[in-house]
Amino acid sequence: MPPFDEYQQKIIKDPAKLSFDYVPQTLVHRDKEMQRLFSIFRQVVEGGLGQRAFLTGNVGTGKSVLSKRFCLDFQEWGNEKGKGMDFVVVNCRARNTPASVLLKIIDHFDKGFPDRGFSTTEMLEIMRKHINRKKIHLIVVLDEINVLIKKSGTDLLYALTRFDEESLGGEHRLSLILISQRPVYEFLDPATLSTFKRTNTVQFDNYNKEQLWDILRDRTELALYPGTIEDETLELIADIASEWGDARFGIELLENAGMIASEENLEMIAPDHVRSAKAMTHSVVTESNLQSLSDHMLLALLGVSMAIKSKAYITTSEAEKAYALASEEFGESPRAHTRYWEYLKELDGYGLLSLKLSGKGHVGKTTLISLPDIPSTALSEKVREMLGSRGLG
Ligand SMILES: Nc1ncnc2c1ncn2[C@@H]1O[C@H](COP(=O)(O)OP(=O)(O)OP(=O)(O)O)[C@@H](O)[C@H]1O
Numbered sequence: 001m002p003p004f005d006e007y008q009q010k011i012i013k014d015p016a017k018l019s020f021d022y023v024p025q026t027l028v029h030r031d032k033e034m035q036r037l038f039s040i041f042r043q044v045v046e047g048g049l050g051q052r053a054f055l056t057g058n059v060g061t062g063k064s065v066l067s068k069r070f071c072l073d074f075q076e077w078g079n080e081k082g083k084g085m086d087f088v089v090v091n092c093r094a095r096n097t098p099a100s101v102l103l104k105i106i107d108h109f110d111k112g113f114p115d116r117g118f119s120t121t122e123m124l125e126i127m128r129k130h131i132n133r134k135k136i137h138l139i140v141v142l143d144e145i146n147v148l149i150k151k152s153g154t155d156l157l158y159a160l161t162r163f164d165e166e167s168l169g170g171e172h173r174l175s176l177i178l179i180s181q182r183p184v185y186e187f188l189d190p191a192t193l194s195t196f197k198r199t200n201t202v203q204f205d206n207y208n209k210e211q212l213w214d215i216l217r218d219r220t221e222l223a224l225y226p227g228t229i230e231d232e233t234l235e236l237i238a239d240i241a242s243e244w245g246d247a248r249f250g251i252e253l254l255e256n257a258g259m260i261a262s263e264e265n266l267e268m269i270a271p272d273h274v275r276s277a278k279a280m281t282h283s284v285v286t287e288s289n290l291q292s293l294s295d296h297m298l299l300a301l302l303g304v305s306m307a308i309k310s311k312a313y314i315t316t317s318e319a320e321k322a323y324a325l326a327s328e329e330f331g332e333s334p335r336a337h338t339r340y341w342e343y344l345k346e347l348d349g350y351g352l353l354s355l356k357l358s359g360k361g362h363v364g365k366t367t368l369i370s371l372p373d374i375p376s377t378a379l380s381e382k383v384r385e386m387l388g389s390r391g392l393g
């Protein structure tokens with residue numbers, strides 16, 4: 001017999017409550033954002049209109065979870081007022097083509113709908129039929145919409161914003177909630193952007209330490225056995241996560257610290273378990289994320305993290321110079337300019353840095369680089385470690 005039954009878990013009572021897709025009954029410190037979303041959408045129920053909202057903010061600021069909580073509560077509220085409401089949440093990182101997004105929506109109404117053989121136009125019509133037949137108003141949440149746009153352009157988005165145009169003064173049937181970390185105007189072309197003029201933005205700010213503490217306290221009560229973590233230890237987690245303002249990182253730390261303490265057969269999480277957990281994880285810059293990068297992509301990333309130290313943004317030429325220095329440091333010769341560009345674009349695709357066109361204050365259009373969610377020193381450290389472990393330098 002394996003000894004599994006003897007392994008005890010005296011800390012985590014309910015792991016599901018720590019999972020990324022758990023939706024708590026109430027969201028701490030997000031009243032203002034919830035209210036704003038409600039005031040945008042109340043016209044759906046009270047005026048028969050279709051609405052659009054754009055949720056934006058950094059990693060782990062509660063955009064995804066709030067959109068789900070909102071849809072659940074709004075559906076209930078609408079139904080109470082006699083308005084048939086429904087919603088579908090699509091993660092565009094997993095579904096980054098128009099067909100796969102539409103398939104997910106149709107599947108919501110018709111399980112087992114075949115996954116090929118229909119054009120997007122046909123699929124839109126099928127979707128319309130389902131909505132009309134059920135006489136509902138549908139909210140479609142497109143989470144991580146930037147990935148869909150990057151991969152497949154804006155055609156689907158455009159079609160969805162025009163969905164109700166032929167209703168000729170009748171009731172509108174479709175609303176959209178679009179979610180991405182960066183503001184939408186950074187990746188839409190001007191023509192598409194003008195269609196989005198009347199889209200309301202809800203900005204999610206980073207959580208501070210006190211807010212994270214409250215979120216974590218709440219989650220502890222749901223997921224852990226009572227008395228398994230002291231306030232001070234929880235404060236350490238909040239403190240670490242507040243560097244990024246990222247609630248997901250905080251919850252991950254809590255979970256991993258709990259697992260480490262359990263493996264040591266203890267009944268309480270100690271500060272050192274938190275520190276070990278921190279060494280194990282980070283939200284974007286995980287060991288496995290870096291592992292999958294080539295040596296020169298790592299060097300490109302190292303260059304950016306070195307050059308950006310005291311700045312919010314750097315230009316690509318500043319970054320390329322730093323890349324050359326980083327290469328030299330590790331005894332490599334830097335690759336040609338066009339190659340370097342490919343590295344940057346790929347790193348952008350992985351979310352390890354982000355590229356955007358400069359606005360005011362720069363002559364002409366230059367591309368600027370920023371690090372979305374990790375302090376540059378922490379990143380340099382991680383990348384150096386990884387390069388070292390590959391025997392470079
Ligand atoms: N105000 C809150 N109250 C309780 N839990 C929260 C709150 N905000 C975020 N969380 C939790 O933190 C984690 C991260 O939140 P979420 O997934 O919504 O972030 P996000 O903004 O969508 O991040 P990303 O941009 O990386 O997708 C989830 O487990 C979520 O339940």
Ligand SMILES: [Mg+2]
Pocket residue numbers: 063064065143
């Ligand atoms: Mg999200």
